[in-house]
Amino acid sequence: MDPDPIYLDNSATTPLAGEVIASMEPYFSDEYGNASSLHRFGRRAHAAIEEARASLAETIGVEPSEIVFTSGATEADNLAIKGLAFAHPEKRHIVTSRIEHHAVLHACRWLEERGYEVTYLDVDRAGRVEPEAVKEAIRDDTLLVSIMAGNNEIGTIEPIGEIGEICKERGVPFHTDAGQAYGKVDIPAGSVDLLSVSAHKLNGPKGVGFLYVRKGIRLSPLLSGGGHERGLRSGTENVPGIVGLAAAARLAFSERETVVPRLRGFRERLIEGVMRIPGVRLNGDRKESLPHIVNFSFAGIEGESLVMRLDERGIAASTGSACSSPNLEPSHVLVAIRVPLSMAHGSLRISTGRQTTEEEVDRFLEVIPSVVEELRAISPFKVEG
């Protein structure tokens, strides 16, 4: 095994930044109060949460009272979709796309099983939702439009601003899952009503995130109880997690101007390097992409074994292959952008992060041709050199 593994799976999760750990530590065993408590421990916890709320609100230019803390983007997505459904039972139709994260798709499916109609919009071969298609899909009984800000598998950025304007015109709430996009690209929060974020995609802690809920949008809570978060999400607040989320966001936004161009550079370098290998396809859009995600397909080999072979060589990446999924079907995103099934099986997602170095990218580019060659050597499908 390689002594110093190279982590290129930052869209799955990220290491905690040193600054983030440092921000959380005081809240473990010193300032450990419950933010609802009256005494000094409670007041300090409360102040820490409100400070975090204010600084997160600032990153997207909204009011602190519009930020609802959750356990992550999955909960934020579910709260947005099911929470809106429970609050407006007369609206029975949802518009979303075929390439949403499972948190959105399966929340929609859950409602479908309970009698809702869901329009799953097609995307083009780059993975882009057509704003006109959203316009056509909206009906009088449309509860919600949910289109992600940037795709977690292929990186494609969606036209959130345009879709938001359409929704505003039609008076339909618009939710965007910004699980991958937040902190990486500009999100026109003024165009959205609901927005999901997860800390651990951002060098923040796992198990915490937030949902931005525009003032005036009415949701029913999924987690009822003590009335925390203005009654929208009960449960003792995860103070260190919330503080860590805010620290991670502050870090991401303060570093954006240096980190994002670096990641874009890595992405271009990766595309150039990998596309030299024969029988390779770039999945997604070369330009309109999140900076940190790039997705390839390799003819003749299967993605799970590719990831495992890379792991043997000390490189952590991921795949949308059927063999890597619990239901043994290839990625719905790759299918939606019409990657041929054989190629969908051979997909590889590389995602960089703030800690990724040029040496690591180059080491990957050095290793990948031989790994592909080895696996093709034992494959019955031969690829022209």
Added chain:
Amino acid sequence: MDPDPIYLDNSATTPLAGEVIASMEPYFSDEYGNASSLHRFGRRAHAAIEEARASLAETIGVEPSEIVFTSGATEADNLAIKGLAFAHPEKRHIVTSRIEHHAVLHACRWLEERGYEVTYLDVDRAGRVEPEAVKEAIRDDTLLVSIMAGNNEIGTIEPIGEIGEICKERGVPFHTDAGQAYGKVDIPAGSVDLLSVSAHKLNGPKGVGFLYVRKGIRLSPLLSGGGHERGLRSGTENVPGIVGLAAAARLAFSERETVVPRLRGFRERLIEGVMRIPGVRLNGDRKESLPHIVNFSFAGIEGESLVMRLDERGIAASTGSACSSPNLEPSHVLVAIRVPLSMAHGSLRISTGRQTTEEEVDRFLEVIPSVVEELRAISPFKVEG
């Protein structure tokens, strides 16, 4: 201000134990993988979670596959109650008690607003639910019985074993909220079908907990998505949190035989000391109680100002007074056990923890009479000495 504040609000939340922090640290920036990832980072995270799951299962004598990780007891309670409701829409009746935690009560109320019928069982003056009352309340369309293991305000322990047997006979699923009882008293997990736990009540981290779901009990997820936790609770697993939860549980169970008697001793000492003050009432049961919680009412004074005065003197405690609650009503638990309203306003909850010392208890007993006296001096209601 007192330089070394005394924390006697351990039923609100607890400081992280040193062992727990140490167990979590490796998962922040070294073993930071997503437990769903194929590569070594993912495999190690996965192994850590499964180890935690197995060790938690062992504490209550169940199968690892019966443990579902959540963001805390509030989520566990909601998943048990709403999750069961969504999976069994034909059952429209719930049995619970008047003294449940708000997470249970408000989840029930949420269903009530959607057409469910809920029987809120009365309790006796000690806060005990009568098993016979449960038997009488069960109907053919009863979805669930939910009775807490131990009360978070007054400490009363409920007859979970007996209630569980009744539910078993009648074929009705039985949920118990063990948010306060887990790790403190024996819980006959064999008698329950669903059981909620929160880590931060146990010197573990905030934002993580679990729901035990007996094999064969069918729930519909509240958080749909990537299919984590056997499809019952999606969202990237909070690896450090889960590891910390297991470490906290291990610690609690390994120390139980020394810590619990110590806390019981503190409780007796507190009762003896405080009852010497005139115009004091013990709320709850002197014997059948969780070891760490004791609740008093002081005639003629209001609880919020009592807590604030104690805070001035460096002691952190809590109250069920109306003034301390967002809806300005006194604790539903104190009302349910028929504490006269004037006394309900003057309640004080003291809750000790593993880090509490005898010196701290004695310091509280030294301070409390003068604080009570001060507040009575400015109160229009005079108490006979």
Added chain:
Amino acid sequence: MMYTEKVIEHFRNPRNMGKLEGYSAVGKVGNIVCGDVMWLYIKVEEDAEGREVISDISWETFGCTAAIATSSMVSELAKGKTLPEAIAITNQDVASELGGLPPVKMHCSALAADALNEAIYEYLKGHGREIPPVLKRRHERLEAEMKKLEERYRAFLEEAGS
């Protein structure tokens, strides 16, 4: 919920607390149901120019931090004031002087201003004097509120089963 420094300071060192010896009148407001009861004692004397002033004042309060701090503050604001000046003290004045109160606690500052009103009302009534319309209106509103509360009190106690 956050209290200002000023609230905390008055809570810690309340001014004019206790029962006043030889008071001219007492205003009793609040109800044990909602958990705030305030008794405000005033002593009214004529000053050198023959105007009636609140020469001394004190209070007894059963209530939260905010209730105690507003009791203390209203007593400071009213002390030495002529009756017309004292009548003009609003709950907004009390809250502002304390640097503001958490929204959920604003009713406590109302209670303090009400207690002052009631004390003056009782004083004027006891001396067979004419009651200014504003004072009378407030007194009637308070009586009505008290009645409502008592009804709620009954319902509450029945629900509580005692």
Added chain:
Amino acid sequence: MMYTEKVIEHFRNPRNMGKLEGYSAVGKVGNIVCGDVMWLYIKVEEDAEGREVISDISWETFGCTAAIATSSMVSELAKGKTLPEAIAITNQDVASELGGLPPVKMHCSALAADALNEAIYEYLKGHGREIPPVLKRRHERLEAEMKKLEERYRAFLEEAGS
């Protein structure tokens, strides 16, 4: 999902991989739809006692870690075996020899045993020999499964819009 050490070891150092020169028969199983395709080559020769044995074996596999490891393992298990012995190798044997497979991956071990069966079936058929009933049954089951998969494949591709 956890692989055993043995699976990882075979995945890392697969035995008998590649295309066999001068093979007697090849068994082709799997389908690109489900993402696992295995071609198993055998060379059949008579041993000193005149029995037909699998004197050499190799494979080419498109598939996951488990598919590659089971390919390697089945080739080791079958090498040097007489045809009846080789026919007797089950997918359970393959999985057990690897120390077990994750539940979701058990179908990969089936694939490896199937490929061996198919290769022997093709060998016997190619030489005009009688096919043992067990082999024939399996062959027919595989054909039926393949047809079903191809139908699903069509539906899948249509759904994918290409």
